[in-house]
Every structure is written in C-alpha cells, then in structure tokens.
Amino acid sequence: MRWLQRHIRPEQIREFSLLLLIVAAVLIFGSMIDGYYTSRTFNRIASSVAIITVVAVGQTLVVLTRNIDLAVGSIVGCTAYFTGAQLAAHHGLPPVVAVLIAMALGCAMGAINGALVAYGRVPSIIVTLGSLAIYRGILIDYSGARTVTTDSLPKWLIDLPRLNFITIGDLDIRAMFALAVGIVVLFQIGTSFLNVARRFYAMGSNPDAAELIGMPTRQIVFSAFVLSGTLSGLAGFMFLARFGNITVEAARGMELQVVAAVVVGGVNIFGGSGTVFGAMLGAIMIAILEQSLFRLQISEFWRDAILGLLILMAVASDAVILNRLRAIWSRTELKLVTRPGTGAAP
Amino acid sequence: ARAEATVAPGASVDMVLLPKFLGILPFDQAHQGAEEAAKELKNGKKLQYLGPTPENSVAGQIEIVTNAATQGVGAIMISNNSGDQIVPAAKAAKAKGAKVVTWDSQIPSAEGEDVFVAQVDFSETGKVMADMALHILGADGGKFAILSASPDAANQNAWIAAMKDALKDPKYSKLELQGIVYGNDQSETSYNQALAMVDKFPGMKLIMAPTSVGIVAAAKAMQDEKLCDKIKISGLGVPSEMLAYTKNGCAPEFALWSFVDLGYLSYYTAYGLATGAFKAEAGTSFKAGRMGTYTITKDPTRKAGLRVLMGPFSLYNKDNVEAAAK
Amino acid sequence: MTPATGQLRPIDTAAVPPVLEMRGIAKRFGATQALEDVSLTLRPGEIHALLGENGAGKSTLIKIMTGVYQPDRGEIRLAGKPVTVGSAAEGQIHGIAAIYQEPLLFPDLNVAENIFVSHQNRGAVTNWRQMFREAESILASLGVALDVRSPARGLTLAAQQSVEIAKAISLNVRVLIMDEPTASLSAHEVAQLFRLVRDLRSKGVAILFVSHRMEEVFQIADTVTVFRDGRLISTRPAAEVTPQKAIADMVGREMGLFQRRAAAKKGEKLLAVRGLARAGVFEGVSFDVHRGEVLGFAGLIGAGRTDVGLALFGIEPATSGTIELNGAAHVIRSPRQAMALGIAYVSEDRRQLGLSLPMSISANISLPVLARYLSRLGLIRTGEERATAEAFRKRLSIRTPNVDLAVGKLSGGNQQKVMLSKWLNTRPALLILDEPTRGIDVGAKAEVHAMIGELAAEGIGIILISSDLPEVLAMSDRVLVMREGRQMAILDGDSATSQTVMTAAMGQEMAA
Amino acid sequence: MTLPPILRRWEALLLLMLVVIAGLNIVYSPFYLGVGNIVNLFQLSIEKIIVALMMTLIIINGEIDLSVASVMGLSSCVTAYTFHAGWPMGWALTAGLASGAVAGAINGFWIAYVGLPSLAVTLAGLIGYRGVARILVEDRAYGGFPEWFNQLGQQPLLGPLTFSIIIFLAMFVFMAVVLHRSAAGRLVYVMGNNVQAARYSGVRVKRVKLLLFVASGVVAALAGLLYSARLGSVRGDMAVGFELDVITIVLLGGVSIFGGSGNLLGVGLSILVILNLRNGMGLADITGNTQTSVIGALLILSVLVPNMARGLHSKLQGRET
Numbered sequence A: 001m002r003w004l005q006r007h008i009r010p011e012q013i014r015e016f017s018l019l020l021l022i023v024a025a026v027l028i029f030g031s032m033i034d035g036y037y038t039s040r041t042f043n044r045i046a047s048s049v050a051i052i053t054v055v056a057v058g059q060t061l062v063v064l065t066r067n068i069d070l071a072v073g074s075i076v077g078c079t080a081y082f083t084g085a086q087l088a089a090h091h092g093l094p095p096v097v098a099v100l101i102a103m104a105l106g107c108a109m110g111a112i113n114g115a116l117v118a119y120g121r122v123p124s125i126i127v128t129l130g131s132l133a134i135y136r137g138i139l140i141d142y143s144g145a146r147t148v149t150t151d152s153l154p155k156w157l158i159d160l161p162r163l164n165f166i167t168i169g170d171l172d173i174r175a176m177f178a179l180a181v182g183i184v185v186l187f188q189i190g191t192s193f194l195n196v197a198r199r200f201y202a203m204g205s206n207p208d209a210a211e212l213i214g215m216p217t218r219q220i221v222f223s224a225f226v227l228s229g230t231l232s233g234l235a236g237f238m239f240l241a242r243f244g245n246i247t248v249e250a251a252r253g254m255e256l257q258v259v260a261a262v263v264v265g266g267v268n269i270f271g272g273s274g275t276v277f278g279a280m281l282g283a284i285m286i287a288i289l290e291q292s293l294f295r296l297q298i299s300e301f302w303r304d305a306i307l308g309l310l311i312l313m314a315v316a317s318d319a320v321i322l323n324r325l326r327a328i329w330s331r332t333e334l335k336l337v338t339r340p341g342t343g344a345a346p
Numbered sequence B: 001a002r003a004e005a006t007v008a009p010g011a012s013v014d015m016v017l018l019p020k021f022l023g024i025l026p027f028d029q030a031h032q033g034a035e036e037a038a039k040e041l042k043n044g045k046k047l048q049y050l051g052p053t054p055e056n057s058v059a060g061q062i063e064i065v066t067n068a069a070t071q072g073v074g075a076i077m078i079s080n081n082s083g084d085q086i087v088p089a090a091k092a093a094k095a096k097g098a099k100v101v102t103w104d105s106q107i108p109s110a111e112g113e114d115v116f117v118a119q120v121d122f123s124e125t126g127k128v129m130a131d132m133a134l135h136i137l138g139a140d141g142g143k144f145a146i147l148s149a150s151p152d153a154a155n156q157n158a159w160i161a162a163m164k165d166a167l168k169d170p171k172y173s174k175l176e177l178q179g180i181v182y183g184n185d186q187s188e189t190s191y192n193q194a195l196a197m198v199d200k201f202p203g204m205k206l207i208m209a210p211t212s213v214g215i216v217a218a219a220k221a222m223q224d225e226k227l228c229d230k231i232k233i234s235g236l237g238v239p240s241e242m243l244a245y246t247k248n249g250c251a252p253e254f255a256l257w258s259f260v261d262l263g264y265l266s267y268y269t270a271y272g273l274a275t276g277a278f279k280a281e282a283g284t285s286f287k288a289g290r291m292g293t294y295t296i297t298k299d300p301t302r303k304a305g306l307r308v309l310m311g312p313f314s315l316y317n318k319d320n321v322e323a324a325a326k
Numbered sequence C: 001m002t003p004a005t006g007q008l009r010p011i012d013t014a015a016v017p018p019v020l021e022m023r024g025i026a027k028r029f030g031a032t033q034a035l036e037d038v039s040l041t042l043r044p045g046e047i048h049a050l051l052g053e054n055g056a057g058k059s060t061l062i063k064i065m066t067g068v069y070q071p072d073r074g075e076i077r078l079a080g081k082p083v084t085v086g087s088a089a090e091g092q093i094h095g096i097a098a099i100y101q102e103p104l105l106f107p108d109l110n111v112a113e114n115i116f117v118s119h120q121n122r123g124a125v126t127n128w129r130q131m132f133r134e135a136e137s138i139l140a141s142l143g144v145a146l147d148v149r150s151p152a153r154g155l156t157l158a159a160q161q162s163v164e165i166a167k168a169i170s171l172n173v174r175v176l177i178m179d180e181p182t183a184s185l186s187a188h189e190v191a192q193l194f195r196l197v198r199d200l201r202s203k204g205v206a207i208l209f210v211s212h213r214m215e216e217v218f219q220i221a222d223t224v225t226v227f228r229d230g231r232l233i234s235t236r237p238a239a240e241v242t243p244q245k246a247i248a249d250m251v252g253r254e255m256g257l258f259q260r261r262a263a264a265k266k267g268e269k270l271l272a273v274r275g276l277a278r279a280g281v282f283e284g285v286s287f288d289v290h291r292g293e294v295l296g297f298a299g300l301i302g303a304g305r306t307d308v309g310l311a312l313f314g315i316e317p318a319t320s321g322t323i324e325l326n327g328a329a330h331v332i333r334s335p336r337q338a339m340a341l342g343i344a345y346v347s348e349d350r351r352q353l354g355l356s357l358p359m360s361i362s363a364n365i366s367l368p369v370l371a372r373y374l375s376r377l378g379l380i381r382t383g384e385e386r387a388t389a390e391a392f393r394k395r396l397s398i399r400t401p402n403v404d405l406a407v408g409k410l411s412g413g414n415q416q417k418v419m420l421s422k423w424l425n426t427r428p429a430l431l432i433l434d435e436p437t438r439g440i441d442v443g444a445k446a447e448v449h450a451m452i453g454e455l456a457a458e459g460i461g462i463i464l465i466s467s468d469l470p471e472v473l474a475m476s477d478r479v480l481v482m483r484e485g486r487q488m489a490i491l492d493g494d495s496a497t498s499q500t501v502m503t504a505a506m507g508q509e510m511a512a
Numbered sequence D: 001m002t003l004p005p006i007l008r009r010w011e012a013l014l015l016l017m018l019v020v021i022a023g024l025n026i027v028y029s030p031f032y033l034g035v036g037n038i039v040n041l042f043q044l045s046i047e048k049i050i051v052a053l054m055m056t057l058i059i060i061n062g063e064i065d066l067s068v069a070s071v072m073g074l075s076s077c078v079t080a081y082t083f084h085a086g087w088p089m090g091w092a093l094t095a096g097l098a099s100g101a102v103a104g105a106i107n108g109f110w111i112a113y114v115g116l117p118s119l120a121v122t123l124a125g126l127i128g129y130r131g132v133a134r135i136l137v138e139d140r141a142y143g144g145f146p147e148w149f150n151q152l153g154q155q156p157l158l159g160p161l162t163f164s165i166i167i168f169l170a171m172f173v174f175m176a177v178v179l180h181r182s183a184a185g186r187l188v189y190v191m192g193n194n195v196q197a198a199r200y201s202g203v204r205v206k207r208v209k210l211l212l213f214v215a216s217g218v219v220a221a222l223a224g225l226l227y228s229a230r231l232g233s234v235r236g237d238m239a240v241g242f243e244l245d246v247i248t249i250v251l252l253g254g255v256s257i258f259g260g261s262g263n264l265l266g267v268g269l270s271i272l273v274i275l276n277l278r279n280g281m282g283l284a285d286i287t288g289n290t291q292t293s294v295i296g297a298l299l300i301l302s303v304l305v306p307n308m309a310r311g312l313h314s315k316l317q318g319r320e321t
C-alpha cells in the first residue's frame, strides 16, 4: 500500500476508477440485454469509439494547454469530404497518399486556428467557434452540395472498416480500432516521457509561470492546435472509410461528442491535468452507454434523458471516487514526509 | 372542370425558393428545376435560393420568410421543416401580399399556406413502401423496422402514419413492424442506428428508410457488416447514391420522385399564383410547361389545405437504376 | 551613478570584473515611474542585497534583469558586453535565473518536475527515476523533505518556496536573483538556505538578494544597495552600513528596529480552545486568548499553525475538540459563521486566498462586510465604500494613486496592507494574523506592529502566526509552539526566547 | 469594477462595428429602416438575447451553462403537455417555469455542492433535459394554445414593441443594475476572479452559484415560453442548438470565458451588432452557412484586429506589451 501510494498518484487512479465504472456498466448492461457479450457488441462499440478517440487525443492536447478546439467537427468533415472527392476523381491514388492528404489538410486547418490563438492572441473558444462555422461554410461552397458516394470510392477504402488487425478467438480487432489504440498509446507515452510534450501540462497548469520561466508558450499552444488538426484530419480519413457517403454535413456536432469524451475522461477543462488514455476511456464510456441504451427495449424517446443522467452519474461518481482517493493519499502523506529536524532521510 | 389557366411568361416577380436547409442533393436538384422553369417563364427577377443551416433550420426558415416578407417578395416556396411553427411567419408574409407555396414538406395545419405541391400522394407513399417490403421479403413476409429522419419531420411522419395505415390491409398481414428509429438525417447517426437496429430488433429482415440520407447509410452499414444476405434495405433514395447497393442486392428496390420536376412544378405554381394567372382554389387547372396540366384540389391527407399532386412514384431496381443515376 | 560602486569593497572579488551591469535603467508603468536612472553592478562571488520599501522598484528591476520586462531606457551588460534580454528564456541562456517574490509553480506537475521544468537541455526524454533521485537530493541538501512525486498543488507557501529555491540552484547559473526568498521561511529553513547561498557564492555565482528582514540581510550580504521611490539611494559594502543607516536610506529618516511591544492590559477570556484536532492534520491543541492579548504561534514550516487558523475560521472545520467564545461553546463550520462570531482570519497567501487581484482596492476592502455598504434598495453605496478604503489607505499608508486601482497592480507589500485593511474593516473581536508581515518593508512592518499593539490595546484578541521569530517574540504576550501538527508548549513572554522556542519547535534533537 | 468606464476600448470597438454595419444596412437596403423591420430584427432572435443576458452573469462567474437551449425546449414541452392534459394555461405556464427552476437547481447542485465542472454537468443537461422534453411530446406537435398566448408572442403590445421585447428591455436594465450595482453582482465578479478568495472572505459561494444556475434555468424557461408563444406551436426540437449562438453573443460582448471580466454594456452592443449583421445579411439574401461564416469571421477579427493594432503600437514604441 505504501509503495502504491508513493508510486501512483490519485490522478492515475482516476483512470482506474473510470475503468471500474466501465466494467460495472458492462456487467449491468450484460445482465439486462440478451446476447450482450458477443464479439458483435464489442465491434459496434470499438468502431464507434475509434474515430472519436483519435479526435479526442488531439482535443486533450489542446485542453491541456487551457484552450479548446471546437472546430474539430468541421475539420473532420472537410478532410473526409475533400479526401473522398480526390479519391473519387483519382482512383489510382495510393492509400498512403490519401492518408497524407487528409492529415495535411487537417494540419493546415489546425495551424490556422493555432496561429490565431497563439500569435494573434485570440481566445481559443472564439477562434474555434468562428472557424467551426467558416470551415463548414467553405466546405459547402466547395462541394456544391454534392455527396461523395461509396461507389465512387476505390475498393480498398470501402473494405478498410472491415479489415481485421488481429482475431482473438471470435473477437475481431478491426484495423481502425487498432489504429486508434495505437495513437492513444503513442501519445500517452509521448505525453508522459517527452520533455517537449510535458510542456503542454506545464503551460496549462500555470501559463503565467510558463511565460516567466521562458517557455515558448506560443509554440506550445500552436503545436497543440496543429496536432489536434492533424489528428482530426486522420479521423476525417477514417470517417470517410467508415461511412463512405460523405455529405457536407459530415461530422457536424462531433465537437460536442469529443468534448464530452474528454470531460468524462477526466481531463481538466481548465488545463494542466488529464491524459489521452483517460480521454479514450471517456469515449468508450459514452459509446457503451449509447449503444447499450439503444439495445434495451425502451422507447426511442427515453434514450436521451437516460443518457444525460448516466453521463452525469459517470462524472459524479468519478469525482467522488477521486476525492476519496485524494483524501487517503494526503492523509498518509503526512506520515511519509520527514520534516526538517527529524533527520533528512528522504 | 373550369377552363385551364395559362401562365403567361415575362412578368417580373421576386421569388424565393426555401429548402429545409442547404447542402444536400435533393434540394439542389429542386433548385435546378426551379431555375429551369424561371428561364422558361422569362421572369425578370432572379430566383433567390435561400436556406438555413441544418442545426438552425426552424429559426432560420422563420427568419428567411420574415425577411422575404419585409422585402415584399411575390412568392415564397417552402420545403417546410418547421411544422406549424412557421405559421405566424407565413401568415405575416401572406398579409404582406406574398404567395406561400409549400413543396416537399407541407404546413400540417395548412394555415398561412396557399397551396402545397405534393411530390406524391402521401397515403400512396404508405402503400408503395408496404408493397416494396412485401416484394422484397416475398410472400412469407417478415419483420422489419423503420429508420426515419427526425421525429419532427412532418412529411416523414405523414408517410410513416400512412404506412401503418396501409399495413392494416390483410394483404400485408405477414409484415410485422418492429419499431421506428431516428437517424436525424445525418449519415453517421443513421449508419450507427442501422447497425444498432440489427441488435435491437432480433429477426429483422428489412430496414425501411423513407429518407434519402438514411437509406444510403443503412445500405452501407449492412454491406460493411456483411449482412446484406439477411437484411435488406428499402425506402426512398436518390438513384445516383443507391446505384451500387441496388446492383449488389443490398437494396433491391427503392422509390423516389424527381426533385428536379418538383422544383419546376413548384415554380410554375408559385409564379402563376403570384402573377394572378390563377387563384389558389380547388378545381383550378393550369399548364406547367413541359410537365403538362395540373389541377389544384383539396388535400385529402390534411383537414384543411389545397394541394397540387405531382406524382407518381418512380420505382427503382437493378434494371432501371443505372439509367436513372446518369 | 552613485559614487561607491565597489572600489571600497574589502573582499578580493572587487578586482573581479562584473558579471552583470545595469546602467541608467528606467521603467514606467502608466502613471508610476517604477524605476529612474538605476545602475547596479553584480560581481561573481558576491551577495548583493537590495533593500527598499514596498513599491520601491526592486521586483521591477529584477524582472528587467530576467527579461520579463523591457526597460524604457538604459542598458544591460553581461560580462562587459551589452545585451538585450528579450525574454525569460534568453535570460536563462545568459545564465540568469530568478526566484520570484510569488512562487511560480505548476500545480499539476509533481515536485521533481517543477524543479527541472526550466532546464533547457534535459534531453528529449524524461528519465523519471533519475529526476526523482536528483530532486530528492537537492531537496535534502536544502533540508526539506517533500514527496517529490506529489503534485505541487496544495503545497503550503513555504513548501512552494522551497521548491522554487531548489529549482534555482538546480540550474547552474552565473547570476541568481532571489526576490524575498525567506519571506515565508522560518529561522531554521533560513539558516539552511543561507548555507546554500554561501556555497553558491564560493562557486563564483553572483547573487542578488531582496529581503525585508534586516537581520538576515546583514547576516549574509557583502554589498547593500538601497532603493527609494524607484531611485538608487546608496550602494555600500555591508561592513560599512548599519541596519539603522540602511533603514534611514530606505525611509528617508531615522527609525529603530523591532521594539518589544509593551504588554497591554489583559482583559477577560475571549477564546478557549480545548483538544482541537482535525483528523490527520493536527491534534491536541488547547489554548486561551484573552481580550487585549497577543498569542504568538511559532513553529517550522508545515507545523500546522495555518491549519489551526483555518479550523478556527471554519474553512477546514475541526473534527474534534471544543471552541468557546466569550464562554459559549460554538461549532464553527463556515467562515461566515466565524465572522458572525467576530473572528477574522488574514490569510498567508494573499494571491490565491486573500485578494481578488483584478478588482479594485475598495471592492476588496468592503467584500467581507458588503452588507454594510448596501442602500435600502440593495445597491452598493460606492461612495461609502471608497471612503472606507481611503481611510485605510491613510491609516496603513498604502501606496497607490487611488483606491479604484486593481489590487493586482500594487507591489507585494501594498497588497498585504490592503488585505489587512480588508479584515480590520470587519471590526473583529479575535484577529488571526497568518504571516501578516510577509513581504512588507521595515517601515510598513513597524506600522503593522504598532497597529497590532493598538488593536490589542483596544481589547481585540490576536493570534499571530509568524515564521519571523524576532517578530513573534517581540509582539507576543505568550508564544504557542507547534511541531508536526502537535502543540509542543505555550511559553510565557519572559520565558520565550529564540532558544526555548526553537527547542520546542525542533523537538528533542535540537535540545543538544 | 463598480462602474464600468462608459467606453473602454472593447465597447468602443463594438460601437464602431455597430455604426459601420447599421450604415451599410441603411445604404444597401431600403427596407432596413422600417419600423417593422427594426422590430423583426429583435423579435427573430429575442429568446436568444434574453438568455444571453443571464449567460453573461454565468460566464462572468467563471462557469458555463450549455443546457439553456434544452431547458427552453423543456419548459415549452412541459407547458404544452400539461396544457393539453387539461390544465389551465396559467398553471401550465407556471409548470413550464418551474421545470426551468428545477433543471437549473439540478445543474447548480452538482456544480456548487458536489464541485463538478459546469461544462460536464450542463453538457449532461443539454442531452438530458432535451430527453425529458422528448419523453413528454415524443413525435407530436402541440398547438392550439389560447389566443391571448399566441397574441402575446406575435402581436405588438406597446406601440410597435412586443411583449418579448419589453421583457428583454426590462431585463436588460434590471440585470445591468444587479450586475454592476448590487451586492449580488459584486459577488458574481469576485467569484469569477478568485473563488477561493471569495470563500475566505465569507461569501457563501455554493449558495450564490446554486442561485445563479436556478436563475439561469428560470430565464431559459421564460425564453422557451416566449418562443412557443411566438411560434404558436411546440415540438420536441424547440430551440435546438441555440446555446452556441447565445455563447457567441456573450463572448463577442467582451466577456472572458475564464470569468471575472466583462459587462452588460458590451453584451448589449454585441447583441445589436449581431442582430443588425444578421438582419442586413438576410435582407441582402445572404443566408445559411455564408451568414454563420461571416459572423464567425467577425468574431475572430473583432479580437484579432485590436490585438494586432496594439502589438504594432507597442512595437513602434519599442516596448513589450
């Protein structure tokens, strides 16, 4: 226990508590729904989580720096549409190039947001509320209200959502889900160990101090937005692959889903704390609630009310658990600290 | 029947074409049709194609109608997404002398509306959908569910009601409606809902989606999950978007009407009313250019209100979808 | 330039060329001329003390050195070459680091990371193990034992200050600037810190040291520079200055050091606390406070004195024990209740807990008793509010152009005075002062001390929590000593000496 | 903070924008200056701007309420449902307002007493309250309200002014006094700046926060009812998505999203700027996404341009900001 308390912080345990809540939810729903524990349920949830997660990773980085990116839905929509249109026009485009196109476009859009926030010193909520509308407007003008249809897309793309990464028993891990998990792992490691990435935390934790000790605060904020845009671009590509039919309305409103995932996942909306892993758990939690609620034999019209309640419960119980843990930790901390005068052994 | 009114070209009337919202294909096709009619009728004023964004549809439609009235336009053509909530604005527009023609989706109470240009007979829609279901599922019938747009779409609700009505006919006794689900006319939501329906409704053999967004999303979902053998898709769809699924058997049969024609006819109707060529009264006939002669009748699907019935449905299957998709 | 810039220095470093020179620096903030024609020279291996009243411009000069502010005029020379220090990062590249008056930690990062966060060349990857180890050893050398893995959020001010110091010494700097580093440290920690500072001096680091505690300055400084109203008054070797002289330079007149407060007449019993405890934080605290009495609270950092204050004020209510006020027992659960009972608590952390920095001086002063300023319609009578603030501005000589100014714009010491005003304005029966003179200059300190005397004489009971031992000894009728959340002793005025207090505060080990 | 300087930079900028926009409208649209149009200009967004007034207080307090649009929907649906269940209209309206108070109290409880972030709580509210409205009305549309109710929403009451506009004007004055002159307003600012300092000063921060959210719920409910009166009919999707417009108005008004600063004068001007801009574009037949894009660009530029000007200014002076 002592060892645990020295090496694990309550903030890390919060992710564990969210994991517990997820398990609890799965058990409860499993007892209420016939045939719940199937690979199909897993796949439903996994594939609906995959895209949101990728965007949520980027959003987490932005939120860590005490900003918010509300333009992600529009960026996903734009990249999905634009990449789809390119693929429809040039069937021979290699997959890698398609992915790069999507990411480059997302990156550019994120860079515009980032430049306005970091160098133009415009609050992020204002910038991204604006670009949310502007990017969507550009898309509508560009598209002329056409839809990118599945049959205009190359076959490899249409088959992509069904591509398996590995199969364990009868559990298919789809490539897209694996990609999302891979990104989470990558960024989780990056944000825990890379000094450059730790600056996101420092910056959000105390921007004034960051400025005073000479951190390149503008670059930090800028790069968070660029990463968020790039990941949204990648998500746009995944969106295109998964849904095939891309209207100009694609991914409208996704920003709220993503923010919900990030908040439920325990990322502090005022910056400085939270992890991309947590954000993924948040996305999973919400997806489980949504999907499972749907399968319960309850009226279509009851779903949102219950969903709202459950999200609130998830956030509340998470906070309660975390507070308990913090209390336990801080209580023992007193004993752990050796005060000056009682010998300096650490 | 009275004499057929002729619509004289060359007048200058400000006209507004107002879709539910901007950015999806069928409405743009209607716009095309209306432009075609405008050219034929040599209207001196340019047709305004104005619409709200989807998330602001209701408030946006009301705002556009109100502003159009302020500007004193001659006619407003609305694909109404606001139910009866548009009524005060429409009435105000009429009071300022504008003609209010609805198309695609009507004002349920018919208040504030001169005439509704109905794409098809709404009670017919129910029968057409039931027929397609029976045709696809075969004589033994089976279970099916509906993937609708939003719970607030007046035309969708009317069609679903009509279909429920039609199902009472013993002819369709083998068809069992398991439930209605809403995809909010969003591809992603519809796609996810379609997948979820598979789990929610055990034994479901068909998804009936009377929405052009929902039907493609559902077809793609079934194809992605390799479920096309077990679960078929039908409903109302745009041929060019449905081509692949009809050919590979996921969506063997679906129906629609021509939105280009609908826009064209709506324009003729509104222009005729605004120029005083004819009045919005039951029994009036008029000639609508290349589409021929239409008559204004009482709308049998509503308590009050007049309509011009365009009809009929076009049914699409693997034999004719390719030609229609061109 | 002032005439004496070091030629008279007895130490051999005088021959060493200066590492940092400031020449003719001027800086203006709106109507305030914060600095005017200031020149200062720092040499390797020199501890240079900077003295001045609150608002004299010390912090501003420091921020110019570190690149946070740009001077309006003047130049900075580093090792003889003129440089522009465009940002704090550039300052660091030049080998200049600062510990600011207000700790600047990242609450979400852990202690170790806070220490190393500004290191430019840490490599790409954080080696957590190594970082924890190094952080622990730096803190150990400071004599502070903190859990390096715990986040900085929630650390007491003193602990935060320790982390700041650790942060600065972990950087191998040529010039180290310390803006009131000892303000919230107690004698033991100060001694610890000074050992380190001397260590650095012997390694050739130039140290600029700001403090309002005279005895410390003369204990450690080689050179003493005094500022007044943004101008440099004198720069002299420490050996040639006496505290009295320095104070005279600072305030422009002669003034004494601490005067022991004449014991006021003790009134009837105001507060009786028995066995007060908050689970896991402190326990077994029992004491009385009489009207007109000053009860000092002494102890090392983290001894739990603040926690007792918070319990009495209802912020973190006690979990057991009794509190009696005027003979009636009360369970205090909220600050509001405490205020209704006539208790006021002046927090030690004015930025986080004490003041609303963007709001005006008058709005801050009226806040706890806003109801007093309401008209019959429930609107605030701003005239009245301002009048009160004006009165306090005069009484505590708060330096400000007007009372509508945002508190955040004031210098640290003046902020402290605003906070005192705010609580005096509640007309308390029991006043809990937590480090009331932290970061305020001798003049103001004397004023606060005089005020404590006056308030006691008016019959107010005062609890004075302070890490400034001479202050506690001079002001208190009795001294309560705490250690690790326990009450060690209550010493009477006469038996309370720095010796006895420290012995109690450090436990047995010190007794030797 | 007691009295906002009448024309600080931000407000001056908004005023300038307003003058430019109104000028363009006058020049380019012959219909703009009509009394009917000016009334419409307010009337078409009246519910949003009423909610924006309360949202100003919430954001200055350092919180956010994303559930307002859903509460608008909830109150309309509760009123419609109870009215059609046979309640007299007066009671039905009371029930609608009460539902807003309850929704606000639920938000406030979790935020103030449990300490959850308002963004999370009201996001759940955004989904949940809409859900409750849906349970009540499902896919139905309720009309047939008493004539006086529809009249109230649609017809002028005092000269050309409608009931909603009168309510808005009265609320604007009231809120301005509360925010800038009363103790309550002072507490709103203090808590927005530094909630800990407020707590240490004996402010009952939890209670203030709770009351603020209850007020937000009631105001949103009132706005919802005004909206149903204006439309004459109620559906489950009443006011969906309004929250973003409301927040846009408040932010353009110069209120900091981190709380503690901003004032109602700015928000009032921002309301005028946005309404006039929308109206002008509507009259110029600019709708849909083009319109929202223009407002989005305006939002960004309104902060960016002064920032750049200031940056340039201080560059010229050779000093940092």
Ligand SMILES: Nc1ncnc2c1ncn2[C@@H]1O[C@H](COP(=O)(O)OP(=O)(O)OP(=O)(O)O)[C@@H](O)[C@H]1O
Pocket (backbone or CB within 6 Å): C029, C030, C032, C033, C034, C052, C053, C054, C055, C056, C057, C058, C059, C060, C061, C101, C409, C410, C411, C412, C413, C414, C439, C440, C441
């Ligand atoms: N950012 C600022 N804006 C406006 N005025 C400022 C600013 N910073 C400092 N000042 C003013 O400049 C003067 C010098 O302040 P400074 O903080 O340098 O004083 P100080 O000597 O450090 O005082 P203290 O001992 O109280 O810390 C003060 O009058 C202060 O109010």
Ligand SMILES: Nc1ncnc2c1ncn2[C@@H]1O[C@H](COP(=O)(O)OP(=O)(O)OP(=O)(O)O)[C@@H](O)[C@H]1O
Pocket (backbone or CB within 6 Å): A334, A337, A338, A339, C144, C145, C146, C156, C157, C158, C159, C184, C281, C299, C300, C301, C302, C303, C304, C305, C306, C307, C308, C348, C467
């Ligand atoms: N090494 C440490 N240095 C400083 N504070 C610590 C240390 N370890 C723990 N603390 C914290 O200090 C708290 C008790 O300190 P409190 O602030 O009540 O003491 P204090 O005597 O007022 O000290 P200070 O002089 O810092 O105000 C404990 O809750 C503990 O979390």
Ligand SMILES: [Mg+2]
Pocket (backbone or CB within 6 Å): C058, C059, C060, C101, C179, C411, C412
């Ligand atoms: Mg200072």
Ligand SMILES: [Mg+2]
Pocket (backbone or CB within 6 Å): C156, C305, C306, C307, C348, C434, C465
């Ligand atoms: Mg303390």
